[in-house]
Amino acid sequence: MGSATSRLSGTGMEHCTLWKADRSPACRAVMMALDSMNLSITEVDINMDKGEHRTQEMINLNPLQTLPVFKDRELVICDSHAICTYLAGRYCDSGRLLPQDPGGRSIVDQHLHYNSSIIYPRFKAAAYPIIYESCNFVMPQQIADIDGTYSDLECMLYKRTWFGGSWATLSDIVFASTVSTLNVMVPIDKEKYPRLSSWLYRISDELYFVTANRKGLCEFSRRIGELAQIQQS
Amino acid sequence: MGSATSRLSGTGMEHCTLWKADRSPACRAVMMALDSMNLSITEVDINMDKGEHRTQEMINLNPLQTLPVFKDRELVICDSHAICTYLAGRYCDSGRLLPQDPGGRSIVDQHLHYNSSIIYPRFKAAAYPIIYESCNFVMPQQIADIDGTYSDLECMLYKRTWFGGSWATLSDIVFASTVSTLNVMVPIDKEKYPRLSSWLYRISDELYFVTANRKGLCEFSRRIGELAQIQQS
Structure with a gap:
């Protein structure tokens, strides 16, 4: 299980972590949302072929054993759509990605x-x-x-x-x-x-x-x- | 195609219409959300067995030909989850059904x-x-x-x-x-x-x-x- 920072040198948010596999479209949607908002969070690569999404640590975070998994302090979200709307609602004030009305x-x-x-x-x-x-x-x-x-x-x-x-x-x-x-x-x-x-x-x-x-x-x-x-x- | 008002005598919102079939769980989710908020809107029963969801009027509203279809003045929403969150976000100030944070x-x-x-x-x-x-x-x-x-x-x-x-x-x-x-x-x-x-x-x-x-x-x-x-x- 490898750890990496974001691809862009955007606004640092070390209190947020994303566990992801690049091959998964759901993970890539969250990664694009992050880069579109220029947000840099801790990212952890999970090798699904090696079953790394099924370790006890991951099951504790997400009993459904799916990726992506996102954590912002105590909040854990395990659906890519809900992660994207959370990030846009919480960290993108302009409403550009997600209208506020x-x-x-x-x-x-x-x-x-x-x-x-x-x-x-x-x-x-x-x-x-x-x-x-x-x-x-x-x-x-x-x-x-x-x-x-x-x-x-x-x-x-x-x-x-x-x-x-x-x-x-x-x-x-x-x-x-x-x-x-x-x-x-x-x-x-x-x-x-x-x-x-x-x-x-x-x-x-x-x-x-x-x-x-x-x-x-x-x-x-x-x-x-x-x-x-x-x-x- | 029959027309009816809501089941409860709640707050009248004649500018909103729901086209629905009671047998569909997606339609019933929206109907429960409405009743939970005590909102009374115009409801139109669609007989799917007779293909009433495929009339030109319905296709103009929703090219995907699914139910429910919801209309609030010029806004048309055709996914039950998006209808429920719209109704709660727009017409339920308390955040009881849908937290605002x-x-x-x-x-x-x-x-x-x-x-x-x-x-x-x-x-x-x-x-x-x-x-x-x-x-x-x-x-x-x-x-x-x-x-x-x-x-x-x-x-x-x-x-x-x-x-x-x-x-x-x-x-x-x-x-x-x-x-x-x-x-x-x-x-x-x-x-x-x-x-x-x-x-x-x-x-x-x-x-x-x-x-x-x-x-x-x-x-x-x-x-x-x-x-x-x-x-x-």
């Missing part, structure tokens, strides 16, 4: 729940059989489900540059982590989903995407490439 | 995302094959997954009366809608999960559970009972 926030919350309830389960259904069960391809039903997700997201981007509206919010950061990962397994068809593919291209240029998502995404991509036949677009 | 809110958000990402997909995996695909039993993998959910929830209730702490919050309301529904398909083992079964007994006595959850739960229970062999505890 209930109406604006509800739009971001809605996107985050779409990520929780639809995108993440579809990511797991496609990736876990390859990573954990010796399957060497993305199954047809999973390809169809991921395509359905792209169709939903294309629809959400109608007349919008970013999911939240005029600038990138937590909606975009959270979707960037999962959609960039799905795109490795089922490449986005640019003809069919022009708004989604432009958005992914645009967000891939954001500094926080480069500093906090790219390395883990490459790691995931390499791992999946070794284990499965993936059709490249 | 980022730390307290993060605990509720975490529970809501557990409901989105784990409980609801497991509910759908167990119920949809019965309701939509002529399957007449809950499949073994789905029973095991639901049992795993009960185990997680039992763990979350360690040293707690309610999921949020000392009183019922949106965590309890949202879990009440899904857990009471799962309990129809896979009855909670009282010996194995004493805290969870006591909690369900306790919340079933709350007025909002009686006014807003019970009717739809009975409707779901009757429907599932007609279609499948369900083992009763």
Whole structure:
């Protein structure tokens, strides 16, 4: 289990710790949120292949044995979406990433729940059989489900540059982590989903995407490439 | 498509409308949140069996064609969790259902995302094959997954009366809608999960559970009972 400080030399918050694995989109969403706010916290790399998320210390922090795990003094949060909204609500006064009015926030919350309830389960259904069960391809039903997700997201981007509206919010950061990962397994068809593919291209240029998502995404991509036949677009 | 006012004679908010189907746990969560806050809004019953959620009017409101759909003047929200947090943030000043400080809110958000990402997909995996695909039993993998959910929830209730702490919050309301529904398909083992079964007994006595959850739960229970062999505890 290795320990490291943040990737950027931002505002130091030594009282906060994030236990994470770069390969996990959920962890990368939190890392991007941190870098987007220029917050530097203690980060601990967990090797899931070695079962480091199942040590007694980790189970005491999070009995559900999932990553990421975040701690701010006595507060422990174990869901990536709740960690992102906590960080933005607690440490980003401007409301840039998470609107402070209930109406604006509800739009971001809605996107985050779409990520929780639809995108993440579809990511797991496609990736876990390859990573954990010796399957060497993305199954047809999973390809169809991921395509359905792209169709939903294309629809959400109608007349919008970013999911939240005029600038990138937590909606975009959270979707960037999962959609960039799905795109490795089922490449986005640019003809069919022009708004989604432009958005992914645009967000891939954001500094926080480069500093906090790219390395883990490459790691995931390499791992999946070794284990499965993936059709490249 | 029928129109109705709220079940309780609470504070009238005619500028808000909820399109819902009582059988859906997601809709019942919003209905309980409304009754818990004593808010009376316009409610429209949608018959999903007749495809009323797929009319052009409904697709214009919610291209994803899911229920519930909520509208407050120009704001449209289509995720039950985001609707509940919006209502509590906008219309419940006390912070009783949804703490106003980022730390307290993060605990509720975490529970809501557990409901989105784990409980609801497991509910759908167990119920949809019965309701939509002529399957007449809950499949073994789905029973095991639901049992795993009960185990997680039992763990979350360690040293707690309610999921949020000392009183019922949106965590309890949202879990009440899904857990009471799962309990129809896979009855909670009282010996194995004493805290969870006591909690369900306790919340079933709350007025909002009686006014807003019970009717739809009975409707779901009757429907599932007609279609499948369900083992009763």
